[in-house]
Amino acid sequence: MSQFPLVLSLGDPAGIGPELIIQAWREREAKGLMPFVVAGGAQILSQAAEVLEVPAPVQNIASTHEAAEIFADALPVLTGEDGDYLPGAPDVVGAAVAWNSLRQATALVVGGDAAALVTAPIAKGLLEQVGFAYPGQTEFLANACDLPEDAAVMMLAGPSLRTIPLTVHCPLAEVPQRLSTDLIITRGRIVAAALARDFGITQPRLAVTGLNPHAGEDGKFGNEEQAIIAPAIAALLADGITATGPHPADALFSPHSRTGFDAALCMYHDQALIPVKALDFDQGVNVTLGLPIVRTSPDHGTAFDIAGKGAAHPGAMIAAIRMAGLCAARRADG
Amino acid sequence: MSQFPLVLSLGDPAGIGPELIIQAWREREAKGLMPFVVAGGAQILSQAAEVLEVPAPVQNIASTHEAAEIFADALPVLTGEDGDYLPGAPDVVGAAVAWNSLRQATALVVGGDAAALVTAPIAKGLLEQVGFAYPGQTEFLANACDLPEDAAVMMLAGPSLRTIPLTVHCPLAEVPQRLSTDLIITRGRIVAAALARDFGITQPRLAVTGLNPHAGEDGKFGNEEQAIIAPAIAALLADGITATGPHPADALFSPHSRTGFDAALCMYHDQALIPVKALDFDQGVNVTLGLPIVRTSPDHGTAFDIAGKGAAHPGAMIAAIRMAGLCAARRADG
Numbered sequence: 001m002s003q004f005p006l007v008l009s010l011g012d013p014a015g016i017g018p019e020l021i022i023q024a025w026r027e028r029e030a031k032g033l034m035p036f037v038v039a040g041g042a043q044i045l046s047q048a049a050e051v052l053e054v055p056a057p058v059q060n061i062a063s064t065h066e067a068a069e070i071f072a073d074a075l076p077v078l079t080g081e082d083g084d085y086l087p088g089a090p091d092v093v094g095a096a097v098a099w100n101s102l103r104q105a106t107a108l109v110v111g112g113d114a115a116a117l118v119t120a121p122i123a124k125g126l127l128e129q130v131g132f133a134y135p136g137q138t139e140f141l142a143n144a145c146d147l148p149e150d151a152a153v154m155m156l157a158g159p160s161l162r163t164i165p166l167t168v169h170c171p172l173a174e175v176p177q178r179l180s181t182d183l184i185i186t187r188g189r190i191v192a193a194a195l196a197r198d199f200g201i202t203q204p205r206l207a208v209t210g211l212n213p214h215a216g217e218d219g220k221f222g223n224e225e226q227a228i229i230a231p232a233i234a235a236l237l238a239d240g241i242t243a244t245g246p247h248p249a250d251a252l253f254s255p256h257s258r259t260g261f262d263a264a265l266c267m268y269h270d271q272a273l274i275p276v277k278a279l280d281f282d283q284g285v286n287v288t289l290g291l292p293i294v295r296t297s298p299d300h301g302t303a304f305d306i307a308g309k310g311a312a313h314p315g316a317m318i319a320a321i322r323m324a325g326l327c328a329a330r331r332a333d334g
Numbered sequence: 335m336s337q338f339p340l341v342l343s344l345g346d347p348a349g350i351g352p353e354l355i356i357q358a359w360r361e362r363e364a365k366g367l368m369p370f371v372v373a374g375g376a377q378i379l380s381q382a383a384e385v386l387e388v389p390a391p392v393q394n395i396a397s398t399h400e401a402a403e404i405f406a407d408a409l410p411v412l413t414g415e416d417g418d419y420l421p422g423a424p425d426v427v428g429a430a431v432a433w434n435s436l437r438q439a440t441a442l443v444v445g446g447d448a449a450a451l452v453t454a455p456i457a458k459g460l461l462e463q464v465g466f467a468y469p470g471q472t473e474f475l476a477n478a479c480d481l482p483e484d485a486a487v488m489m490l491a492g493p494s495l496r497t498i499p500l501t502v503h504c505p506l507a508e509v510p511q512r513l514s515t516d517l518i519i520t521r522g523r524i525v526a527a528a529l530a531r532d533f534g535i536t537q538p539r540l541a542v543t544g545l546n547p548h549a550g551e552d553g554k555f556g557n558e559e560q561a562i563i564a565p566a567i568a569a570l571l572a573d574g575i576t577a578t579g580p581h582p583a584d585a586l587f588s589p590h591s592r593t594g595f596d597a598a599l600c601m602y603h604d605q606a607l608i609p610v611k612a613l614d615f616d617q618g619v620n621v622t623l624g625l626p627i628v629r630t631s632p633d634h635g636t637a638f639d640i641a642g643k644g645a646a647h648p649g650a651m652i653a654a655i656r657m658a659g660l661c662a663a664r665r666a667d668g
Contacts, residue, residue: 171546171556176507212505213603222505250607254615269547270605273584275612281588 004115005067005076006036006324007108010101011120012127013041013083014090015302016312017098018048021120022056023314024321025075031318034325035071036118037064039105040080041097047085052310064113080104087308095126102137106144109293115328116294117141118320121302135169137297138288145291153190153289155263156272156299157323158280161253162263164191164289165272175268176211176224184208184232184265191263192241194289197334198327199262207252207261208233208245209271215246229267253279273299282315285323294327296320338449339401339410340370340658341442344435345454346461347375347417348424349636350646351432352382355454356390357648358655359409365652368659369405370452371398373439374414375431381419386644398447414438421642429460436471440478443627449662450628451475452654455636469503471631472622479625487524487623489597490606490633491657492614495587496597498525498623499606509602510545510558518542518566518599525597526575528623531668532661533596541586541595542567542579543605549580563601587613607633616649619657628661630654 011017021038022045024031038045042060049056059074061067067076081100083093102122108114119137134140135149142152155164166187167178188206195204208229209215212222219226229246236243244261251257252264253275266272276284276299284299298316306312345351355372356379358365372379376394383390393408395401401410415434417427436456442448453471468474469483476486489498500521501512522540529538542563543549546556553560559580570577578595585591586598587609600606610618610633618633632650640646 169547169551169555171510171550172506172558173510173556176505213503216505217503221503222507224506249604250611251615253608253612256615270583271608274587274605274608277584278587278609278612281585281590 003068004113005064005071006034006116006118006321006328007064007105007114008036008038009105009117009119010038010041010044010098012090012098012123012302013044013094014086014088014307015121015123015304016307017120017302018045018085019052019308019310019312020298020314020317021045022049022052022054022075024318025056026054027314027318028071031322033318033321035068036321037061037067037076037078037114039078039108040101041082042077043082044085044097045075045077048308051085051087051308064108078104088304090123090126090302090304092126092129095123096130098122099127099130099132102140106141109295110144115332116296116324118324119295119297120317121298121300123302141288141291141293141295145293147291150186151290153187155191155287155289156276156284157287158276158284160279161258161276163272163276164263164265165269166265167268169269172268179211179224179228179267181228181232181235184229185235188232188236188241188243188265189239190290191265195262198289198294198330200330201262203242204262205260206236206241206243207247207264208243209249209252209264209266210246211267213248213250215248282313283319284316285320287323294324294331296324296327337402338447339398339405340368340450340452340655340662341398341439341448342370342372343439343451343453344372344375344378344432346424346432346457346636347378347428348420348422348641349455349457349638350641351454351636352379352419353386353642353644353646354632354648354651355379356383356386356388356409358652359390360388361648361652362405365656367652367655369402370655371395371401371410371412371448373412373442374435375416376411377416378419378431379409379411382642385419385421385642398442412438422638424457424460424636424638426460426463429457430464432456433461433464433466436474440475443629444478449666450630450658452658453629453631454651455632455634457636475622475625475627475629479627481625484520485624487521489525489621489623490610490618491621492610492618494613495592495610497606497610498597498599499603500599501602503603506602513545513558513562513601515562515566515569518563519569522566522570522575522577522599523573524624525599529596532623532628532664534664535596537576538596539594540570540575540577541581541598542577543583543586543598543600544580545601547582547584549582616647617653618650619654621657628658628665630658630661
């Protein structure tokens, strides 16, 4: 186990990030969480604890080395950007705090002063107004690791299922032309390596979905399965990676089918996210694979509409913290 | 409650249809199933009971009127096309039996001699070789009712969720151009009327999905939400139908979101079927809405690979029989 704590970015301070961090800290013993520290926002977190009327003493620290010692008694927060807790009222001031927290937290993990990064939800539109210029946090992290954006692969992981969307934020109409055999092979290799390294699955079994209904039914409803997907599966198999498919996506996520694979490579956003959110909504974790750092995030947004009311479910944040700790420990042991 | 029994088509005799029918009959009391009769296949069913080593006496009858009386003691089967039970070995001889059984069963329901139709799974490719010339059983049924194919709407229904795929068996690349405001309005009206008439939901709440990830995020990833879907929702609301959306499809099927609607109108096959099969795999029922007859079907295929082994789960067939009985009873009362 690494001697360093996990580091959490604050997320948008007007969203549910601060309260989830506090709730996770309060459940640190019950859930067996490894020590974590928050990058900035000590006052925001103190005010959030007051608003939520939960006891959560916040302690400012100057270095991640101090976190483990005080974690049992207080929520450790690194000196950094700060502000006021204004739940449900997002603005550029708060977005600047979120952006600085993300950069500070990332630098600590990249520099080796934290074991892994857990990011709380941000509002991308607002973050762009204060200088964030990436499609998402995943691409920012690849850049921070001096890697091309496509080196980082997003995986959604819940207790029931792990899925990887091969295309993400593009119109559905563009999905067919964005898919390529190379894309599937490259991502498949990254996923197989990461499942072995970070998840302890020695010979991961990848299921690859079809694009079309019934995986095209032998070319009757589209030919991407034969033209693009099957050759990628053949190439992965030639690499020694256990890959099957193209599978009809509708049946792949049934309870019986799910026992047959460790992760599903899916052709587009909703194909990957519908089953994870249907089955594991309050426990879904977004994991970034393929980077020299470990990073996880709860698979939900800022939820400005319920922020500050104590109504947000901390399950996904706690799952993200647990998963980050486990992945970091496997890397340290590996 | 109608005085007439339900009628079941045999499905492909080499698939799991015969054994599911036998298992459903054996659970008739435990599951409170209303009496049903099978259209043809008495010998096939007798042989299947022998192969499966389950006691299920088959009794040939000439008219649906005889079914209710003997249902407690034997599985009633109407005189009709028959053959041998050859599980796992589909051929055109079996397909002809399946095709005749489907036509016989449909004619009985259309003619008023049966309360509702439950169809067992067929193999469409084989059925086409013996004269079946429809995209699927749903379109055949519309035709048998002297209605255009698009009068019949397929709904998938499980204990957790009901979904309607607005486009079905076409390449994913063609989905955007196949969608139209008219299509959504027409199907929405049929679904709302059917949920009231057949499912007893007085003011059904329809959730309409977006096509693109995050429902396009205000036009950033595609504009079908604004151009096609939102105007349809407005038109349905103007009709007095409770319709909401366009909803991001990935979050719509989470446990919390599912409490907010009675059925989801989905833009394409996998968007509708992934969540139903993930959540309700062994209990998913395919219901045909919009026809003068009630028709249901288990939402799975012939499963030739496991046929005759007693390994097929009868849950979806039993759910289809139960749902057909309930819908028929509501119509009889209505």
